[in-house]
Amino acid sequence: MISTRWLEKRKTYWARLELLVDRSNKGGISALDHRELQELGLLYRQTASDLATVREDVTSNQLSFYLNQLLGRAHNLIYMGHKQKISGIVRFYTQTFPQVFRETFRQSLLAFLIFAVTGIATWAVTIHDPTFAHRLLGPQMMETIEKKEMWTQSIVTIKPLAASSIMTNNLSVSFATFAMGITAGIGTIWMMIINGMLIGVIGAATWQAGMALQLWSFVAPHGVLELPAIFIAGGAGLEIARGMLFPGLLPRRESLALAGGRAARLVLGIVPMLIIAGIIEGFVSPSGIATPLKFLLAAVLFAALTTYLARPGTPQPEAN
Structure with missing residues (x-):
């Protein structure tokens, strides 16, 4: 009872x-x-x-x-x-991230242009002055390239660990690139310059060693996701800088809050891209798969990414 x-x-x-x-x-x-x-x-x-x-x-x-x-x-x-x-x-x-990417496309494009211009300039300097690659990459890596060996072969023996390490590193770099937008974009720009220089000098050094095909067949499968993700992270950092430096008619604090909301959504959006890129870089890129198949995979992934980001979505309200 x-x-x-x-x-x-x-x-x-x-x-x-x-x-x-x-x-x-x-x-x-x-x-x-x-x-x-x-x-x-x-x-x-x-x-x-x-x-x-x-x-x-x-x-x-x-x-x-x-x-x-x-x-x-x-x-x-x-x-x-x-x-x-x-x-x-x-x-x-499916909707918010692609929409925000399109709304802030100019910032991601600017991040890409900084990367590309730096990469091309570094390539040209390295071609005309081979000692530049030694100074930037160090003797150990240059010795590996001069022996016509790919430094990426070590990944093959520790694929799961390598994939995990690559994902963690890529996420860290992307979040750092985004967060440095609070330095009025200076830190973000510097991160894009560093990445551009690295690609440029490695590309030139391997080209001089007759290893260009080996390099780009390694980079292409995961790079078509990883590099755009880094450009978007750079765009997120530059979006924060834009909100800080160019508030327009809004109070600076409100402008920064709105820009920060868009930037945060951009960074959250690239997380799956970086995870997939890390898995591919750990398991597929260094594998013995035929080179044409690697480039075919890269083309398919890039087409899918482009279609996904360009797909019209329902416009999202601004973050409070």
Whole structure:
């Protein structure tokens, strides 16, 4: 037999659960803050336990029915909350990220141009002054190139570890490039220059050693995802700088907040690109797969990426 004291004590919790459920039904799950969402889960579990107790009392059928209905409503709400989170992630990558990329395309293009101009200039300097490559790459790597050996062969023996290390490194570089936008873009520009110089000097050194095909057949499969991701990260950093330096009619703080929101979405958007690129760089790029197949894979991936980023999406509201 359920005691009146127990019943009065538990009614407070049931009423609170019902209030949270009613609020969510009216305003959606977003009507609850983080603390209330945690409370909802706790009250749901407590009420489920209470229902088990009530069912043992054959005289409490009406109360059992009420609690069962309340738990059913709460269960649907919690389930839909998880479903909405998943659909939100899908919506972000299918609509929001491509849309924000197109809105900030000029910044990503500028990052690419800084990279490309630096790379071409470094290539030209290296071709005319071979000692430049020695100074920039160091004697150990130059010795490997002069022996016509690819330094990437070590990846083959430790593929899983290499893929993990590559992904971590690429993510770190991309996040650093993005974060340096707060230096009015100077740090971001410097990161693009460094990357351009590295590609330029390695490209020239391997070309002089007759290893250009080996290099680009290694770079192409993962590079068609990795390099655009780095350009987008650079664009994110430059977007922060734009919001800081050129607020227009907005207060500088508000302009920076809006630009920072767009930049953050850009960086979140490139995470899958870098993960896929890391896996390819660890397993496919250094493998013995025929060179034409590697370039074919690169072409397919680049076409897919271009189609994905150019795909029209539903315009997204600005971040608060």
